[in-house]
Amino acid sequence: MIVTTDIGGSDPDDIQSLVHLMVMLNDVDLEGIISQHAWVPYGTGADGIINDVIDAYEDVLPNLIVHDKRYPNASSIRQMVKTGQPHAAMACVGEGKDSEGSEWIIKAVDKKDARPLWIAAWSGMNTLAQALWKVSHTRSPKDVDKFVSKLRVYDILGQDDAGAWIAKNYPKLIYIRNKSVYGWPKNDEWYRKHVQEVGPLGKVYASRRWATEGDSPSFLYCINNGLNSPEHIDYGGWGGRFSRIRKENIESMDWVKKNNLDEMQYAPYLMYGASEEGGRAINIWTDDIHNDFMARMAWTVTNNYSDANHHPVAVIGNDKSRRIITVSAKAGKEICLNAENSFDPDGNPLSFVWQFYKEPSSYKGNLLLESPNTERMRILIPEEARGKTIHIILKVSDNALPNLCSYRRIVINVKG
Template sequence: MKPVPRVIVTTDPELDDLNSMLRLLLYSNEIDIAALVYSASKFHYSGDPANGLAPYRWPAPGEKLHIDVAVDAYAEVYDNLVRHDSRYPHPAELRELVKVGNVKNVGDTSEATPGSDLVRDVLLADAPGQVFAQAWGGTNTIARALMSIEEEFSGTDRWEEIYALITDRTVITAFAEQDDTFADYIRPNWPDLEFRDVATVAWGYFAHSVVSERDKEYLSPQWMRANVSDVGPMGAEYRVWGDGKHMADGFDEGDYFGLTDPKKDELEAAGYVVWCPIQPAGAWLSEGDSSTFALHIDNGLRNWEHPSFGGWGGRQEPHPDDAHRWRSVGDTGLGLEGPLVDRGEVAQWFGAYQRDLAARLRWSVTPAYADANHAPRVEVQSALDRSVRAGETVELAFAATDPDGDDVRIRAYVDENASTSHAQIELGSAGATATVPADATTGSVVHVIVEATDSGEPMLTGYARFVLTVE
């Protein structure tokens, strides 16, 4: 059995972090969640009254924070979810993983916290496979955990062993750099640690600008209400435009999302900075951090195996200035000065991922397995990775199965984004054939995607990714 990715989540209280957290918990059957930790960023910190530092865009004292909101909603529907997949973790298990990390100030690493200690323990734990440390806000709590490890082991006879353990197994995935701790501490002191910047436009506040015309349906108030907002306790907590909610205590000049169909000039007159185009009440708002864990979902795209593969979590390319860093393909990160196109290659998957979310929300309110739709699987019957010769035709054997007995439509094609060569694909009764061009160069690769979409409601898709390397 292939290992399940272990995931650490550090997150600040941005409204899209709540939405991403709700989605993450709906996929917690696919992912080994090891920590859920509150952290700071340059956009949100709790402040330090004892030292005269006021909070910045932080929820009011005593208000339930977003991880707890999401876990509480999950607890309400757990009995239904577990009937659709027994791997869903019990709410009590998730609650044990919720800790407060370094939240006082942007880039705060001044002291170890319950959250940073949990991150440290996960990074050091005796467990197989990779650990993905996700920064939905700043990297400061992750940095503090690494500092604690360095403080404990640096200068001892175990330091080389511990350094190798951490750098060999740990991948930091982040939506850009939301503080300076990666640049100032992590990279200078852990130069071999892998960092993947997975920022994409398509999952954020500007999704309306980049998804296809066909897929804009999945952002509309009508679709969001029918498939998300009105679907049980988890859907009810999901933030949409004009929902009357807010992020922080007091006035927040950048948070006008809860207001119902406001006018730009009225907002500006009230002191708001209108940085994001206004959408109709009930419309998609943002889920910016969903790309950090979408790559771990076991849908067959193998997105987490290598950053260049691509999938629901986007695709990354090597950074020209850092041998251990990857960046979303052409993405502008947090800067919006460039053209708003989907530079993370995510928009092509947007509809499938949204329909999959809709199906899982329906699981949350549907006690009988037979009364909901479940994604088909592509069962691969030949090697996923193989060496081929230029001009060769190879068999790609697979079969699509659907757990609900739905009809399944098969499509097989070359993923041009991940490939450096091409192939002619033909579907057959037992799979497909791929014919590599006679002039394909040695070392070039062809990624063949098999896509199986069922006839259920909503239509769901499973995949397989074959990687052919020309020898």
């Protein structure tokens, strides 16, 4: 993942999201933090603010690695802080307008790595636009297609005209624009108590001015927690759920028009937008998101593993991974799902909840789950589910404070 951010602007929510991201770096392979402002001059001292957060991360890193050795060292993060386009919007895209940030994006995409590179866009999109412009003017069409195929974009709200230009000119690019990113955070008192008052990293977590952590869904969407499946945009998870049918001309924030940018000059352009449930797609997981954040902040000030809480491990059969499990079942038959091998690293008692996640399922009828609060659960597959899919989510929770959970998603393909 590469983050593009307008940190340093009038809304401090990017600082909040950056702090939250720092404590999740054991589950995110971060490749860049690019200061990219929708309107220049807009923010001030962006790199300094980013490095202040990294300094605080460095202070708590010895504690974090007690709880997970995958947390990266601070120097490697500092090396990936880059500056994007020096001017705003599509006016700063074209010949001779390469930036440190656009070159960094190209370098990251070109790595010999089969995984897609996600651009978490907390700002305008013209640094990515410049990278695409350069590649398109220096490589063969085949190589451009290969470059684009490795990119994914999660655009928060749309903050300039470059996103529309990208979607128009690179229609094969998987481009999400989510305008349903508010309403899921807790109140100010929760963040004060559980984040801001917790150690060095909490001290740099800014107080809310307008909305809290508006940009965080972009990285929460990609966290490998057994629920999320970023390559399946309609599956749903911590970062929302999106329609499989691209929508035409999803407009940016109203201040794009107010700043005399005309993204409709690129119409029609197509992007993946929020599914019909909108912000509820994030809200249904909000307690789990915040308990996870609270626990990770506690890790930053706890140097003894046994003095903190950690996530249970949800095991289906003997599968301890977090991968999505796909099974086949016949209509009219019963299947059993078994999570009895699940365990908690802290030795805490576990509770089990199996649920039918109807929104991403193609089967929309009723489904009876037998013993949905036990380790083993049975389902009678309805006859009318023939040829459809059923998504079952297992949530395994401990009873400690904060209460932590892990998920497993089982996708049932129903045969005749």
